[in-house]
Amino acid sequence: MAAKTDFAQCVQQCTDRLLEDGVGALGLLFDLTSHRLVRFAVALTRHQQDAEDAVQAALVRVASRPRMLGSADCPWAYLLRMVRNEALLIIRRQHRSTPVNNLADLVTWCRVDELEREETYREVWSALRALPPEQAEVVVLKIWEGMTFSQIGRILDISPNTVASRYQYARTKLAKRLSKQTREVHRD
Numbered sequence: 565m566a567a568k569t570d571f572a573q574c575v576q577q578c579t580d581r582l583l584e585d586g587v588g589a590l591g592l593l594f595d596l597t598s599h600r601l602v603r604f605a606v607a608l609t610r611h612q613q614d615a616e617d618a619v620q621a622a623l624v625r626v627a628s629r630p631r632m633l634g635s636a637d638c639p640w641a642y643l644l645r646m647v648r649n650e651a652l653l654i655i656r657r658q659h660r661s662t663p664v665n666n667l668a669d670l671v672t673w674c675r676v677d678e679l680e681r682e683e684t685y686r687e688v689w690s691a692l693r694a695l696p697p698e699q700a701e702v703v704v705l706k707i708w709e710g711m712t713f714s715q716i717g718r719i720l721d722i723s724p725n726t727v728a729s730r731y732q733y734a735r736t737k738l739a740k741r742l743s744k745q746t747r748e749v750h751r752d
Contacts, residue, residue, distance in 0.1 A: 574596055576638075590623065603704060604701065608655065608700070618647050618651040621653075621654075622649075633646075687742060702731045706731055
């Protein structure tokens with residue numbers, strides 16, 4: 565959990581630098597957060613391109629008004645909320661992109677050479693994409709970002725109990741789907 569807290573502190577430092585140095589420091593924030601933000605946005609949009617567009621739109625807003633991010637109690641949570649809002653706007657406006665069918669589109673941050681590990685990632689991401697977006701976004705924030713139900717609730721503007729419920733439903737669906745895929749692999 566310390567690593568997750570350290571990440572939020574790193575985002576805070578990048579935000580402070582952005583306020584001090586101006587838009588030229590936006591690259592540091594982008595380098596630090598972009599892979600995580602895209603991963604989160606893909607859980608909502610189901611499309612790599614749309615997820616990247618949501619992240620870009622949020623970062624353009626930050627570039628135009630860095631104080632907006634700088635005045636947030638927790639810039640990392642605020643940035644996640646901004647990306648979520650942009651992703652939801654994109655979903656409402658269009659359904660034009662092709663679904664993410666490639667593991668590399670989802671986990672560009674992870675270079676894996678082992679075939680078995682790659683297959684596992686495919687199975688997990690396939691199962692994650694099968695979840696309703698409301699459940700998938702909770703899973704991404706809980707598992708990959710290590711956030712508490714309370715923190716997730718603040719970002720998604722829902723109660724921690726609703727977050728916990730969505731997480732539990734998602735875990736059940738993921739376990740069922742992944743165990744089914746495992747049984748199918750062992751039969752072959």
